[in-house]
Amino acid sequence: MEGKRELTDEQINELKNIFKQWDELEPRDPKRIEEILRKIGYLWMKTPDWRFFQLLYNHGLLIMSDKPGYIRDPFYDEDDKLLKRLDTILKTSEKGDDSYE
Numbered sequence: 001m002e003g004k005r006e007l008t009d010e011q012i013n014e015l016k017n018i019f020k021q022w023d024e025l026e027p028r029d030p031k032r033i034e035e036i037l038r039k040i041g042y043l044w045m046k047t048p049d050w051r052f053f054q055l056l057y058n059h060g061l062l063i064m065s066d067k068p069g070y071i072r073d074p075f076y077d078e079d080d081k082l083l084k085r086l087d088t089i090l091k092t093s094e095k096g097d098d099s100y101e
Contacts, residue, residue: 061086062074
């Protein structure tokens with residue numbers, strides 16, 4: 001079993017730069033929360049018998065796809081991407097097309 005491995009000066013400086021970048025990030029606007037919830041609430045009111053996760057799943061919000069045949073986890077997506085997806089869903093549902101893709 002090997003002993004502790006010390007970080008090099010280069011590795012330490014790289015970590016310092018990463019933490020500095022995190023400190024410089026702009027905080028997310030809390031107003032986005034209300035906008036997201038309002039849009040999801042509007043969709044849900046159109047199908048009130050659906051459970052919450054049925055709503056998210058049926059509208060493709062749990063597993064999002066950027067292109068046909070490609071499925072990815074939206075865990076790391078920023079909220080602006082979710083808002084765009086919700087806008088697309090709402091526009092499509094207003095046209096009476098329930099395909100959502």
